[in-house]
Amino acid sequence: xxxxxxxxxxxxxxxxxxxxxxxxxxxxxxxxxxxxxxxxxxxxxxxxxxxxxxxxxxxxxxxxxxxxxxxxxxxxxxxxxxxxxxxxxxxxxxxxxxxxxxxxxxxxxxxxxxxxxxxxxxxxxxxxxxxxxxxxxxxxxxxxxxxxxxxxxxxxxxxxxxxxxxxxxxxxxxxxxxxxxxxxxxxxxxxxxxxxxxxxxxxxxxxxxxxxxxxxxxxxxxxxxxxxxxxxxxxxxxxxxxxxxxxx
Numbered sequence: 001x002x003x004x005x006x007x008x009x010x011x012x013x014x015x016x017x018x019x020x021x022x023x024x025x026x027x028x029x030x031x032x033x034x035x036x037x038x039x040x041x042x043x044x045x046x047x048x049x050x051x052x053x054x055x056x057x058x059x060x061x062x063x064x065x066x067x068x069x070x071x072x073x074x075x076x077x078x079x080x081x082x083x084x085x086x087x088x089x090x091x092x093x094x095x096x097x098x099x100x101x102x103x104x105x106x107x108x109x110x111x112x113x114x115x116x117x118x119x120x121x122x123x124x125x126x127x128x129x130x131x132x133x134x135x136x137x138x139x140x141x142x143x144x145x146x147x148x149x150x151x152x153x154x155x156x157x158x159x160x161x162x163x164x165x166x167x168x169x170x171x172x173x174x175x176x177x178x179x180x181x182x183x184x185x186x187x188x189x190x191x192x193x194x195x196x197x198x199x200x201x202x203x204x205x206x207x208x209x210x211x212x213x214x215x216x217x218x219x220x221x222x223x224x225x226x227x228x229x230x231x232x233x234x235x236x237x238x239x240x241x242x243x244x245x246x247x248x
Contacts, residue, residue: 001233010063010111011036013175017087021173021243022133022139032130033124036061036113043106049090050104056097059120059134060090065110066186070194071102080195082144083107083168083187087175092137095120108186136243143241152197157237160196162235166215169225170239185223 011033016105018024018032041051049060049067067084083104086230090104095117115123124131147167151160165185172183193203210216215226215231225231232238 004213006009010040011061011113013063013087013177014061014113014231016175018130021136022129023128024133028127028129031123031127035097035115035119036063038119039114039116041114043112045106047106047110047111048103048167049106049110050100050102051101052062052101053099056091056095056100057117058095059115059117061088061109061113061115062086062088063113065112065186066107067104067110068102068104068187068191068195078194079197080191082141083195085171085175086177088171089134089137090142092134092141107188107191125138140242143183143243147241157196157198157202158209159194159235160198160232161203161206162210162215163237164192164196165210165223165225166228166232166235166237167242169223169228170242181226181228182219182222184220186221212239 014022014032014036016030024032026114036124040063043065050056052071062084064086066086067090069082069084070078070080079137084104090112091100093098115228124134132138144167147163151163168185169178172178189200189203189207193200194209198202198206207216207218210231211218213234214226215234216226
């Protein structure tokens, strides 16, 4: 559904994230904003932006709201393979493939920009800084995916959930969506369970352990990290793979 009555202000998360990857000039920002405003769309919770097997002919930038990438087995079991947060891209360069191998679904109300392939390629050809920023997005998505594989394959449940909370906090920080030591966590326990490879019962028990350890408070869809360094130590977490503060 196309968004109405929206201006470039909704794109602030994108500008902040891209500035963390590559410093944008006023000209860069204006070019990106113009492309965003050409294709503003919205999706509601549970709505699929992309379904496994779809052909992709555009690049989608998340302006607000949360989505998740996922795959579902024939018997209905679902694995969330990543959350997509404000300022990030859903599928940068995925149009180069014949079809997409996973689905992307809105976890919350979402505003996003749909930039068609021809428009996107024109933008990249005309602006090296933006081209590098989008390539960084693709590389970072791969880096995050590798970290999630380690999370599922080698970390215990307590470490796994702690790591996910640290990552979400660090990914929201550069886009201005952290308030002190708190950030939104607008996903369900089922979503968190499917993202960490745990049952809902095991996920709930693990969150209770994190609370009892004095590391987090989770209330009203808000995550408060009582001691970020202690949580990082518990998760064996390092944010280096995010590379969000590299200037050039």
